Amino acid sequence: MHEEEITLQIITERLIITAFDQQNYKKVSETYPIGKHTAGYLAHLEEDSELLGWGVWFVTLADNNQIIGDIGYKGRPDIQGIVEIGYGIIPDMHNKGIATESVKAIMEWAFSSGQVKKIVAECLIDNLPSIKVLEKLEMTRVRIKDGMIHWEITNNRHR
Incomplete structure (x- = not known):
């Protein structure tokens, strides 16, 4: 009997979104530039194995297994149930609804965990693609500070 590795994945209409772990790091790093945040x-x-999912996920096209970006959280939820999200998709995939x-x-994964009450994000005030994404996700602009727009969405749909 061998131990089966557990891979945390989310499958959408066009994408396979997989949480980075030690097992998939090498394979992914052969075809996608890994940032310092991932390392x-x-x-x-x-x-701390309980961090799985609260860090970096990589985004793959389901039809051809091409890795096209990474998204994720900047750590697990804080004591108030707040997590910060970030994302980056390769330029060839912009304006396709991938982000x-x-x-x-x-x-949705975070809200369904029962640990998250609010998700926050930030983007530069002139980053129109990110602004469009955050607006489509129905996040609310809460303030502008130091050239950054700060956004949030609360978990009122899942309770």
Whole structure:
């Protein structure tokens, strides 16, 4: 009998969204540029397996397995049930609804965990593609500070 590795994945209409872990890191890094944020997350994940899902996920096209971006959270929910989300999709995939589809999927995952009351995000005031994504996801602009727009959405749909 062998232990089966558990992979945390979300499948949407066009995408397979997979939480980074030590097992898939090498395979992904062969075809997709891994940022410092991913390496840092993996180091913390090695120390605390309960971080799985509260860090970086990679986004793959379901039809051809091409990795087209990474999205995720900047840590697990805080004591108030708040997490911050971030995302980056390769330029070839902009204006196709990919960012909206992938971010919506992991937002639903977070809200369904029972640990998240609010998801926050930020983007530069001139980052029109991100502004469009956050508006489509029905996030609310809460303030503008230091050239950044701060957004939030609460978990009132899932309770």
